[in-house]
Amino acid sequence: MIPKMLPAALGAMTVLALLLLFPRYTYNDPDTFWHIELGRYMVEHQTVLHHAIHTFYGDKLPYVPHEFAFQIVISLLYTAFGWAGAYLLTAFCLAMLIFGMDRLTRVSRTELGLEPRHPLLLPFILLVVSWIFYNYFAIRPQMVSAWMIVWFVAFLREFQMRPSGKKTVLLTLLSLGVANFHAGVWLVIAAFTAMAVIETWWERRWTKRHTFTFAAVLLAGLANPGGLKSILFILTVTKGDFNMLINEWQPIPFAKMAHFPILLLLLFFVSILPFTLHRKPFRFLFMLGILYLGVSSFKQNLFMWLFIPYFAATLPDEIPALRGMRVKFGTRSLAVCLLIGLAANTWQVFQQPPAVDVRLYPVKEMDFILRQTADGHRPKVMASYGASGYVMFRGGDVLCDGRQDPFVTDESKGALGWNAFQRSMYGFGEYLPEIVAYDKPEYVIARNDVSGKLLEDWSKEFGPPAFKGDFGSVFAIAR
Structure with a gap:
């Protein structure tokens, strides 16, 4: 069943959703400023920093360069176009995240032999992305690593269905990208790869290509300026529990109204599990990992938002009235709508560049x-x-x-x-x-x-x- 107006409605909904993602809310994060300054310094001196610059201690304190690629990119955009340039990276990451989630839902459905697309999934993706935009897209490395990790899981599942050299290359490049743009979260790449290893062993379909691919993914993580220190950065930043003094690292107070959407997400995630695991070993392991990350802190809760579409993708087919719905709205149509919406957003930023809030910063x-x-x-x-x-x-x-x-x-x-x-x-x-x-x-x-x-x-x-x-x-x- 394909309602005639459904493709047009999905297109209009996509453009409208993007127009409602106001760029001004992505600015004024305290970390953005020092990321830009570190990037400017590295570009000017043509070096990668292994010590902390511009401190009371001169150049004596060690620094792990776990986000150097992000810092260089954002500094170049800021130098060229100011704050409007910084939003160019945000818009690009937003588009890549939506494309990635769309592909992930199709992969999830294909794994179970279902029609790849369902018309209810795009509105769900847009709702999830809106929350991510307003809560996590703050011109920080996580907005780059978010889409990279989503695409990594999508390609990993495609590789598990049909191993190929192309997927090996893409998985390796994404592992390399996360290790250089946001190495602090690279361990989730290792964890998801380990889940695929267990799945392959469990289903007894191991090949040399699997060995080479999984090894390449893990070795690519070491190809960064900080090496092992960068990909184990989480152990450095959590040493002594000093990170718990920062709000985003603290346990989520679910009872507060401000976190009500997170509570709803958790309840929705748990309630759909009986209908979405389908006795698949990877899905079970993946569920455990996402559930752990989702409740550990606000910072890690991002992963539950990123991957709820993967689990929810097969849910419509559990409801008889929704099972037969189809839609002629493919990747090309989605790309056109994203281009229109993000072009309007970006034009707005270039016309009215945001200013630093004088009440939040000196x-x-x-x-x-x-x-x-x-x-x-x-x-x-x-x-x-x-x-x-x-x-x-x-x-x-x-x-x-x-x-x-x-x-x-x-x-x-x-x-x-x-x-x-x-x-x-x-x-x-x-x-x-x-x-x-x-x-x-x-x-x-x-x-x-x-x-x-x-x-x-x-x-x-x-x-x-x-x-x-x-x-x-x-x-x-x-x-």
Whole structure:
């Protein structure tokens, strides 16, 4: 059954969904700024960074280059086109993610001998992608790795159905891409590959091509500037549980209304499992992995959103009234609709480039500091953890920012026995004078939401603020 207006309705829905993905919500993530600055530095010096630049420690702290490819690409786009250029990468990743999810649903259905397309799946994909866009597409490496991992699983399942040299090459390239754009999540590539290994062994259909392909995928992960350190970066960043001080790493509070969509996703995922596993070993193992990632933290919950279409793809055929629905809306039609919607989005950004939010970041405060600073000198500026990436981006040296791994090392320990990350997170309280005395910044930027009592105490210690802006107060530290 193919309703006559269904293809047109799907096309209009796709374009409308993209028009409702407003680009301005993808900006103003604190990590974006230091990613761009690291990329600019690497391009200018034609090197890959293995140490933390622009910090109070000079070039002494180690840094694992686990996202270097993303940093170079985003810096080149920003240098060429400003913030509008940065959105070009976002739009590209959005298109690749939608294409990838569409292919993944077709692969899921083909595995079970079903018609590859079902008209209800595209609206479902658009709904899922909308959530991902507003919650995870923040000009960070995860928006690149998201579509790469989705495509990897799609090709992996196609390879398992029909092994070929072409799929071997594509799987290897995607493994290589994840290892260089966002190595911190490469372990999921290894985990999904291991699931395919178990499946192949279980079904007793192992060939030399399987051996070569799985080995190539795993070895490709090591082909990155940081080597093993990069793909095991998760062990570095979670050491000592310092990452738990960052909201996105914390357990998901499902009872909060803000996380109600995540709760609905979890309930939907669990409720459809009896109808979507189909006694397939890979699907069972895959379900366990996605369920674990989906409930572990907000950061990892992304994987449940990425792969819910794979499991939901066969669900319509479990409902007799929906089983016979068909649609003439192929990849070419989808590409045209994506081109129209994303072109409109991108045109909007180039016409009205976004501005950095002066209430979230010390824009005017850094303007003031740089006016007091001699050309060629990078002032030492102590700011809160979330604002330090912007400070570094504008030209200051910082105590700690979102790179995190250099700042949880013993080399960064200082006042109170705290490492730089702890001093940055805990520092803007009663211990600030001790930390300032140890780290000797030239300026301290205190947010406007700090208590009046603390601000009064700091004014007695450092003198009255030299400048007050929309973000906070600037204290000039006398030497």
